[in-house]
Amino acid sequence: TIASTARTQSMSAAELEDLDRRHLIHPHQRAAQHERHVMVRGEGCHVWDAHGTRYLDMTGAANWLAQVGHGRPELAEAAARQTSELEYFTSFDVYSNDKSILLAARIADLAPEGLDRVFLTNGGSEGVDTAIKAARLFHSRRGEPDRTWIISRRFGYHGVTYGAGSASGFDHLQFGAGPFLPNFEKVTPPLPYHREMYGGEDPTDFLLRELEETLARIGPDKVAAMIGEPVMGGAGVVPPPDDYWPRVRELLGRHGILLIADEVVTAFGRTGAWFDSARRGMAPDMIVMAKGLTSGYAPLGAVLMRTDIGDGITEDQGFAHGFTYFGHAASCAIALANLDLIEKEGLVDRARQVGEWLRDGLASAAELPHVGEIRVVGAMVGIELVVSRDTREPLFAGAGAATAELRDVHQVITRDYGNTIVLAPPLVLDRDDAARATRAITEVLARLDGDGGL
């Protein structure tokens, strides 16, 4: 191990890139795409690649996390301390470890009233699978085993395992890999900018009518749960109309259907709240979380659920579910230290401040001919590109081209999701870096043409 570590450290960027191409399978990358950017170091809002080039990370490690910034010694120390005390001990059956207990209690403490049972996972997809299984089991143990259907939204993203992939609203996740699971149904998402989807009707009225019709078609007593992101992330940072979640909540409640909030992206400050669902009138029965729980310093996710759901699924045979790394002591110790930092540094409030800096910095970009709409929710921004502001036709090529130019010419990392450029920077971003990023974005988008060229 020592020899191979030493070898890696002395390797040139070109050698690393070559090994990468030969051995590492990258999610969502075509074999023909040879470009690589190998990151080797991070500090605050910056990361360095193997060539020594420094980038401003406007994406939270290109994956909506890094809340507390990169390279925090506090979290390295928490990991070192815990792994030298007790790296891991199973939580199956009667066993447990102190850090997983403390973390579950801490999550319950931060959570909305009534949600206080926690199941731990390694990330978001496992959390979504867990929540779906818990919802079905809860109904089944209460004498309704036919409540198996899961409702979700097109363009919702919930992960890629078979359960989470079946709930996700992107068909391409399964192309050529056999069918999704049965008994999953999709409804239209709230994307108010694309109001043509709602045929002139008020978006919430349209969506509620469609949901009601969907429930009637399946049979409302066959539906276990609906899952949704409070603010859609992968769909391009899209907050719903204010009355959407309260009305969905009320409708589902009338039929005994559970509501699962997928807060993998939104929880722990990203949107300017500990939990985004709490202030959107969503009142979920379960919350799935991951990313910000550790700021990405260790893989960890959690499902927080209502007391009676937690009690219900553990009756009789218990919850026949659990991953080896459930409650991994080092991951939980890192999560606890991370939550301390978020609290101590006021990062939940700071997310809103970061969002204001970004909104102000992008004010002139919002007027550009191929920028359709800029949506800011806490420290999360979606810049939707269009062929023309009149037709609102998506300009798909533009987001990829702009993202590449921002990275390669300005050393600013953003991410493209369809025709939207997404920002989700570390919450410790300062005013100067926010200004630098928004200047670069405005400069690049000003040169964009109607074919997405630069």
Ligand code: PMP
């Ligand atoms: N839900 C949401 C809302 C997500 O954004 C993601 C990942 N980006 C997931 C679930 C899946 O999480 P993971 O990749 O950790 O499995």
